[in-house]
Amino acid sequence: MHRFANPTQFMRIANAIYPWVAGLAVILFVVGLPIALVTSPPDYQQGQTVRIMYIHVSSAWLMMMIYGIVAGGSAAFLIWRHPMANLVAKASAPMGAIFTGLALITGMLWGQPMWGTFWVWDARLTSTLILFFLYLGYIALNDAFEDSERGDRAAAILALVGSVNLPIIHFSVEWWNTLHQPSIMKLSGDGVKSSVDGAILLPLFLMMGAFTMYYLAVLVLRLRSELLAAKIRNARMSQVAVDAAVGQPAE
Amino acid sequence: MSVFTSILARDLRLAIRQSADSLTVVAFFAIATVLFPFGVGPEANVLARIAGGVVWVTALLAALLSLDRLFTVDFEDGTLDQLVLSGEPLSFIVLGKVVAHWLTTGVPLIIMSPILAVTLHLPAEGYLPLMLALLLGTPTVSLVGAVGAALVLGTRRGGVLLSLLVLPLYIPVLIFGTAAVEAALTGVSATPMLSVLGGFAVLALTLCPWATAAALRQAVE
Numbered sequence: 001m002h003r004f005a006n007p008t009q010f011m012r013i014a015n016a017i018y019p020w021v022a023g024l025a026v027i028l029f030v031v032g033l034p035i036a037l038v039t040s041p042p043d044y045q046q047g048q049t050v051r052i053m054y055i056h057v058s059s060a061w062l063m064m065m066i067y068g069i070v071a072g073g074s075a076a077f078l079i080w081r082h083p084m085a086n087l088v089a090k091a092s093a094p095m096g097a098i099f100t101g102l103a104l105i106t107g108m109l110w111g112q113p114m115w116g117t118f119w120v121w122d123a124r125l126t127s128t129l130i131l132f133f134l135y136l137g138y139i140a141l142n143d144a145f146e147d148s149e150r151g152d153r154a155a156a157i158l159a160l161v162g163s164v165n166l167p168i169i170h171f172s173v174e175w176w177n178t179l180h181q182p183s184i185m186k187l188s189g190d191g192v193k194s195s196v197d198g199a200i201l202l203p204l205f206l207m208m209g210a211f212t213m214y215y216l217a218v219l220v221l222r223l224r225s226e227l228l229a230a231k232i233r234n235a236r237m238s239q240v241a242v243d244a245a246v247g248q249p250a251e
Numbered sequence: 252m253s254v255f256t257s258i259l260a261r262d263l264r265l266a267i268r269q270s271a272d273s274l275t276v277v278a279f280f281a282i283a284t285v286l287f288p289f290g291v292g293p294e295a296n297v298l299a300r301i302a303g304g305v306v307w308v309t310a311l312l313a314a315l316l317s318l319d320r321l322f323t324v325d326f327e328d329g330t331l332d333q334l335v336l337s338g339e340p341l342s343f344i345v346l347g348k349v350v351a352h353w354l355t356t357g358v359p360l361i362i363m364s365p366i367l368a369v370t371l372h373l374p375a376e377g378y379l380p381l382m383l384a385l386l387l388g389t390p391t392v393s394l395v396g397a398v399g400a401a402l403v404l405g406t407r408r409g410g411v412l413l414s415l416l417v418l419p420l421y422i423p424v425l426i427f428g429t430a431a432v433e434a435a436l437t438g439v440s441a442t443p444m445l446s447v448l449g450g451f452a453v454l455a456l457t458l459c460p461w462a463t464a465a466a467l468r469q470a471v472e
Contacts, residue, residue, distance in 0.1 A: 078465075130419045137416040144406040153469040154402045158416060161398055161462055165420050168451075172423035176430070 007227055010084045018220045025213035032206030040203045052110040054203055058211040059103035063131065066096035066215065070138065071163035074156035086152050089159065090142060091222035095215060097135035104128055123177035127170045134162045254339040258347030266355040272320065273355045277363050280313040284367045295372040302371035303381055303432030309367075310360045310385060311392060311421050317356040318396040318417070319410050321348060322467065326404045332471050341464035349397045349460065357389035373432075380435040380445070384428040387448040394452075394459035395420050401466035424451060 004010045036054035043050035073089030076082045107125060108118040119125065138155050145151040266273060287305045291297055325331040334344050364385055365378050373381065399417035403409040431444035 130422060133415065133419040137412075137419065140412055140415055141402060141406075144403070144408065144412055146407075150405065150469065150472075154466065157398075157462060157466050157469070158402055161420070164458065165423075168423050168454075169419070172426045176426040 004084055005080075005082050007084060007087075011223065011227065014220045014223060018217060021213045021220070022217040025210055025217050028206055028210035028213060032203055032210050036203035036207050041199050043200075046114060049110060049113045050200070052106050053200075054207040056103060056106040056110060057204060058207045059099045059106060060128070061208050062211050062215055063096055063100040063103055063128070065212070066092050066099065067131065067135070067163070067166070070096060071159050074159035077152070077156050078160070086156060087223055087226055088219065089156065090152065091219055091226055092215075093135060093138050093142070093155075095218060095222075097132065097139060099211075099215075100128060100132040100135055104132065121177065123170075123174040126173045126177065127166075130169055130173070131166070134166070138162070254337075255343045255347045258334075258344050259351050262348055262351030263354065266351060272317070273359055276313050276317045276356050277359045279316055280309055280360055280363055281367060283309040283312060285370065287371070299372040299374055302368055302373035303377060303436070304429045305371060306364050306368055306373075306381060307385075307388075307425055307428045307432075310364065310389070311418070311425060313360060314356055314389065314392045314396060315414055315417060316410075317352070318393075318400045318413060321352050321397060321400040322404055322470075323400075323409070326470065331404075331467065335468060335471050341467060342460040345397060345401075345460045345463045345467065349393050349463075352397070353390055353393040357385075357393055360389060361385045374436055376435050377432050380431045380441040383441070383445055384431040384448055387445055387452055388424045388428045390452045391424050391448070391455040392421060394455040397463045398459055398466060401463045401470060404467075404470040424448065427451070 004013070032054075037051050040051070042048050069092050070089045073085040073092070076085035077089065104125070107128070111120065112118050138159055141158055142151045142155040145154070284305060287301070288298060291301065322331060325334070335341060337344075361382055364381055368378060368381060396413075396417050399413050399420075402416060403413050406412055427444045427447045431441040431448070434441045434444055
């Protein structure tokens with residue numbers, strides 16, 4: 001594991017897997033999207049709107065997986081000062097926020113035809129919304145400092161505090177929801193579950209795989225650009241130092 | 252342990268000498284609550300329905316405002332560096348400061364809450380659960396808030412950022428705090444909700460001072 005603390009080592013592997021994950025993402029999207037959006041059968045209850053699920057569930061899957069990666073990377077960074085773990089967490093967080101946003105938006109668009117309203121204070125919607133705010137807090141804290149290293153460590157602590165709180169928030173919201181809202185939501189929530197058969201499962205898995213590969217590919221790109229940005233920063237700094245030493249104004 | 256009591260005594264003395272700070276928080280609590288009748292109308296039954304939740308939400312916001320000064324002054328004048336370097340367990344120092352914060356903001360909010368609940372026509376059986384819920388919930392608010400306050404030390408827009416970090420983490424406390432009042436109003440026992448709030452407080456007591464200490468350490472490094 002400590003071998004990968006070296007950016008060069010780490011990026012050698014990341015660059016090696018990049019063509020594979022990027023290629024797989026393209027293939028899975030090319031195969032999965034037509035099946036999911038055109039050829040798969042409409043649901044007997046929900047009709048064509050069930051197709052929103054392929055985007056919605058895939059986004060929801062990624063939003064949870066990425067929070068796990070952010071929390072795990074933050075823990076590795078705080079415990080072992082593992083710089084690449086932090087970089088992975090930092091590069092993943094905005095994507096996690098975007099997929100959480102996508103899950104919320106597609107959920108709302110799905111909710112309108114199914115439940116007759118864009119938003120209900122359903123337990124899952126509410127905890128997703130809170131997760132979205134946790135992501136925003138992590139991102140905001142990360143770039144709130146002049147000294148980027150402080151931002152890294154503060155955000156890492158926040159990610160861990162958030163991951164301890166997530167289950168508490170989730171169960172509180174679930175409990176609160178059952179107190180306030182009887183079972184309207186459960187019906188369609190389980191409706192999806194019970195009607196899952198192969199014809200729907202296959203495109204769903206294809207789309208989840210496509211989303212995951214897409215995330216990994218973009219993650220490698222983001223890591224690359226983060227490291228390049230750090231290199232440019234260092235080069236600029238040493239250029240300024242050289243200019244100062246020679247006595248020329250740094251232009 | 253002696254470091255805990257001396258920090259507690261110091262912060263209390265400071266708070267008493269600058270009592271305007273605590274009073275401002277209570278005043279904010281009052282004015283924010285008083286805005287609600289203007290927002291939703293003066294009908295007694297509407298206000299009675301929302302009274303518990305309104306008092307809880309405004310209490311959370313008032314506590315949030317007061318968190319800003321929990322570590323900032325010590326951070327700016329260098330006291331915090333001395334405390335971190337002192338070699339005493341930092342989590343006890345944090346605990347001392349948090350208890351002082353709770354005594355100077357949480358307790359005034361609890362004392363003020365029934366007065367504000369009267370203006371919102373909270374039915375009589377709701378007062379005791381409301382105060383008990385605040386008594387059990389505000390320590391968690393101070394403890395979790397301390398983590399956030401330590402994390403934003405030295406940022407450019409600390410206050411706004413703090414609310415983004417801390418408010419999502421307050422949601423469980425808010426849920427069970429208002430549920431306790433609601434339960435009492437519908438004639439159900441409020442004890443389960445209060446027990447959960449107590450559980451949150453114990454959990455926060457064990458984890459938050461530690462997380463706050465870690466956050467402070469990286470802030471002064």
